[in-house]
Amino acid sequence: MTEKFTLRDKAAVRWTALVLLAFAMFCSYIFMDILSPIKDLMQSTRGWDSTAFGTMQGSETFLNVFIFFLIFAGIILDKMGVRFTALLSGAVMLVGATINWYAVTETFMGSGLETWFNNNLNYIPGFDELGISPFYKGMPASAKFAAVGFMIFGCGVEMAGITVSRGIVKWFKGREMALAMGSEMALARLGVATCMIFSPVFAKLGGDIDVSRSVAFGVILLMIALIMFIVYFFLDKKLDTQTGEAEEKDDPFQVKDLGKILSSSGFWLVALLCVLYYSAIFPFQKYAVNMLQCNLSFTAVDPNSFWASNSTTIIQYLIMLVVAGTAFASNFTKKSFQYLLLSISIIGLVIFCYMGYMRQSAETIFAVFPLLAVGITPILGKYVDTKGKAASMLMIGSILLIVCHLTFAFILPMFQGNQIGGVLLAYVTILVLGASFSLVPASLWPSVPKLVDQKVIGSAYALIFWIQNIGLWLFPLLIGKILDKTNPQVVSDLKQGIITAEEAAISYDYTAPLIMLACLGVAALILGIVLKRVDKKKGLGLELPNIKS
Numbered sequence: 001m002t003e004k005f006t007l008r009d010k011a012a013v014r015w016t017a018l019v020l021l022a023f024a025m026f027c028s029y030i031f032m033d034i035l036s037p038i039k040d041l042m043q044s045t046r047g048w049d050s051t052a053f054g055t056m057q058g059s060e061t062f063l064n065v066f067i068f069f070l071i072f073a074g075i076i077l078d079k080m081g082v083r084f085t086a087l088l089s090g091a092v093m094l095v096g097a098t099i100n101w102y103a104v105t106e107t108f109m110g111s112g113l114e115t116w117f118n119n120n121l122n123y124i125p126g127f128d129e130l131g132i133s134p135f136y137k138g139m140p141a142s143a144k145f146a147a148v149g150f151m152i153f154g155c156g157v158e159m160a161g162i163t164v165s166r167g168i169v170k171w172f173k174g175r176e177m178a179l180a181m182g183s184e185m186a187l188a189r190l191g192v193a194t195c196m197i198f199s200p201v202f203a204k205l206g207g208d209i210d211v212s213r214s215v216a217f218g219v220i221l222l223m224i225a226l227i228m229f230i231v232y233f234f235l236d237k238k239l240d241t242q243t244g245e246a247e248e249k250d251d252p253f254q255v256k257d258l259g260k261i262l263s264s265s266g267f268w269l270v271a272l273l274c275v276l277y278y279s280a281i282f283p284f285q286k287y288a289v290n291m292l293q294c295n296l297s298f299t300a301v302d303p304n305s306f307w308a309s310n311s312t313t314i315i316q317y318l319i320m321l322v323v324a325g326t327a328f329a330s331n332f333t334k335k336s337f338q339y340l341l342l343s344i345s346i347i348g349l350v351i352f353c354y355m356g357y358m359r360q361s362a363e364t365i366f367a368v369f370p371l372l373a374v375g376i377t378p379i380l381g382k383y384v385d386t387k388g389k390a391a392s393m394l395m396i397g398s399i400l401l402i403v404c405h406l407t408f409a410f411i412l413p414m415f416q417g418n419q420i421g422g423v424l425l426a427y428v429t430i431l432v433l434g435a436s437f438s439l440v441p442a443s444l445w446p447s448v449p450k451l452v453d454q455k456v457i458g459s460a461y462a463l464i465f466w467i468q469n470i471g472l473w474l475f476p477l478l479i480g481k482i483l484d485k486t487n488p489q490v491v492s493d494l495k496q497g498i499i500t501a502e503e504a505a506i507s508y509d510y511t512a513p514l515i516m517l518a519c520l521g522v523a524a525l526i527l528g529i530v531l532k533r534v535d536k537k538k539g540l541g542l543e544l545p546n547i548k549s
Contacts, residue, residue: 006242007235014171015180020232021164022184024090027225028157029191031097031218032060037199037289037363040505041211046104047501049491050508051136052143054480057286059134059147060154061469066132070469073159074462077166083233085163090226092156097222099149101215103142117141158469162461167236169449169457177449182381182438183328189370189434190324192285194317196367201313207303261460266451266540269531270444271467273394276524277444279471280401280517281437285369286476287483287513288430292362293506295412296422299360307358316355316364320371323348327375331382345375357423365426372431373438380438388545390443391535395528397443400436401521404429409514450541475520479513486512 007013035042035057042048048056064070077085108114118141127133134151135144164184172180195218202213261267301308323345330341349371356364384390407429415422452460484491487508494504535542 007239008171008175013235014175017171017232017235018168018180018184019187020228020235021086021167022187024086024225024228024232025160025164025184025188026191026194027221027228028093028160029188030195030221031093031153031215032157033192033195033285034199034214034218035211036286037196037366038203038211038214039287039290040293040502041200041203041209042104043505044501045209045211046142047140048143049494050480050483052139052480054286054476054478054483055134055136055139056143056147056150057283057480058473058475058477060150061158061473062134062147063151063155064158064466064469065473066127068466069155070158070162070462070466071459073155074162074459077159077163077462078456078459082163082167082170083236085159086167086229086232087226089156089160089163090222090229093153093160094156094219094222094226096149096152096154096156097215097219100146100153101149101212101219103145103149104215105212106210108142108145113145114141117144154469158465162465165448165461166457167232170236171239173449176382176385179378179381179385182377186324186328186370186374186377186438189373189437190320193320193367193370196289196363196369197313197317197320200361200363201310205310261452261456261463264451265534266531266538266542267448267460267463269527269534270447270451271464273524273527273531274444274464275468275471276520276527277394277397277401277437278468279475280405280520280524281433282472283475283479284405284517287479287510288366288369289362290505290508291408291510291514292365292426294508294510295408295416296362296365296426297417297419298362299419301358301360307355307360312355312359316352316359319348319352319355320367323352323371324374327371328378330375331378353427356427357420365423366430368427369430369434371434373434376435377438380443384443384545386545388542390447391528391532391542393439393443395525395532397436397439398521398525398528400432400439401524402518404433404436405514405518405521409511409518413511447542475517478516482513482516483508483510 008017035053039048039053042053043050064073073085073089076088102108121135121144122137122139124133124135134147165181168177168180168184198217199214202217203209203211205213306312326341326345326348330338330345333341349368352371353368356368380393384393407425412422412425412429415425448460448464449457490499490504490507493499494501499507531542534540
């Protein structure tokens with residue numbers, strides 16, 4: 001009896017499913033960091049100091065961690081299936097983002113709602129005693145309300161993350177799964193560059209600063225993300241019609257199944273590696289632009305010049321898409337054409353970096369972060385699919401992580417005042433950091449199906465994301481507090497009116513937070529070594545290829 005031919009056996013269809021999921025995550029990644037490149041404007045226009053900014057950014061994962069929403073999300077995914085959970089996550093993201101947008105609008109300022117938030121949520125019984133409250137006395141009302149919206153958005157985006165991972169396993173298991181997961185994350189991470197380039201543009205549009213315009217841009221994109229999930233819903237349903245699979249399982253999820261996951265030492269090592277790795281990257285992204293503003297010397301560009309125009313922004317973004325597209329496509333073409341695409345990509349990257357330098361903008365410099373990753377992630381994913389070595393790749397990624405954060409901490413400040421040298425060093429370090437990050441989706445996420453039973457993959461991803469979310473809640477908060485604690489002169493001068501909020505926002509010394517992030521890389525490297533030894537001893541198969549010959 002021949003095996004039935006289904007939609008997932010058609011490369012074009014399964015990659016279409018991937019594009020739908022990846023584009024939805026692309027939109028969510030934009031919103032996740034929509035305020036990151038305008039941290040200085042949040043301080044000068046809304047009174048958010050580093051502690052308020054870090055507390056608000058960390059709130060994204062609060063409900064996931066402390067109300068265990070991600071665990072429930074995993075159970076929902078295992079019981080209700082990919083389609084239902086995808087639509088639910090898209091709707092939840094949109095609701096939270098809309099609240100977040102309203103919190104930073106001019107309409108909110110001076111409203112009765114602002115008064116209520118000023119007078120309430122200054123003490124949360126239990127959470128305050130444990131030091132984990134998402135609010136604190138004196139926190140700006142707009143930051144409090146924005147935190148509420150960001151919590152809801154965070155529930156949706158993390159639910160979407162585990163759903164997309166599960167969806168990729170569904171469509172690509174036994175095929176090019178590492179390549180698919182790496183490609184999905186590469187496209188999604190272009191959202192970081194998109195956010196860095198366009199968020200400041202919308203905030204400063206027409207010379208009138210309004211940070212809510214940037215957030216509104218993100219909200220519109222989340223509407224598009226929901227549409228992508230709706231289209232995926234029908235495609236996935238057609239697949240299940242062909243295969244006869246049911247979204248609700250005949251053998252439904254049971255709480256005791258969590259024991260199967262938690263009893264795996266390999267699972268715990270992968271989960272801890274994940275939290276260390278992601279905690280050294282995502283929280284850093286939220287402060288990276290401000291870190292560059294504090295460590296590089298920028299010269300104001302003539303507002304009437306070509307480099308200050310919005311047309312330049314669009315041109316630079318189009319060049320970025322060319323760089324990403326040609327670098328990615330070069331992995332799937334014949335060698336003669338591959339060299340042409342790589343040449344175009346490299347030339348485009350040089351032009352992109354030159355434009356970032358000429359614009360004298362920290363946001364456009366950090367926008368280069370995902371570009372090298374887009375080109376090499378398919379290579380890494382293909383290598384893991386055909387050759388294996390996933391645990392080894394995680395170790396290499398950890399080493400690169402350490403080197404990059406220490407470079408930002410100690411070497412970059414030495415170039416302050418040297419415009420060309422400082423920007424060049426920043427570009428190279430940011431590119432390498434982005435490349436190191438690409439090792440995670442290509443090697444870590446495809447390893448999870450090797451560690452747990454097929455039935456509980458959704459719950460396994462949920463547990464990993466929950467553990468990861470602990471770091472994503474804690475470290476933005478820690479970075480903000482450490483910045484204020486290690487820069488007492490800046491904080492004092494701002495309170496006394498010696499310097500303005502605009503001057504304070506670009507006067508921080510980031511050495512201490514960066515050392516902390518480098519230490520996370522050291523811990524990840526140690527765990528990577530342990531994971532490789534455990535894999536060799538227990539035969540988990542992490543070093544083996546995904547595609548069986």
